[in-house]
Amino acid sequence: MKRPLSMLALIAALSLPAGRLVAQDVKRDVPDSLVSKAKISEDSARAVALKRVPGTVEGVALAKSGKTRLVYTFKVQRNGRTGVTDVLVNANTGKVIAVRRESTKRRSTTRH
Numbered sequence: 001m002k003r004p005l006s007m008l009a010l011i012a013a014l015s016l017p018a019g020r021l022v023a024q025d026v027k028r029d030v031p032d033s034l035v036s037k038a039k040i041s042e043d044s045a046r047a048v049a050l051k052r053v054p055g056t057v058e059g060v061a062l063a064k065s066g067k068t069r070l071v072y073t074f075k076v077q078r079n080g081r082t083g084v085t086d087v088l089v090n091a092n093t094g095k096v097i098a099v100r101r102e103s104t105k106r107r108s109t110t111r112h
Contacts, residue, residue: 026058027059038091055078056076
């Protein structure tokens, strides 16, 4: 029995892990070599970050901090606010390490 291509696309989309059906414009810097070492999944860390700072995730990175700590950094556009807030989540414990609001002011590169 032949199935239409759209039905196969729907089945493929539904088989993706939860949370993967997000906008494609999210910038990701999450190396596979570090993902395998993290005890907390990116989706779980994202939920923790968005619970702390509600908004839309514009970017995510996973990197080492120090010798042993892995940290997810989520760039969140807060609802109803300008600027972006960085939410750092420990990839081993799932706890928020820091919340940093990036300045919306741009430094001038012109010298007078």
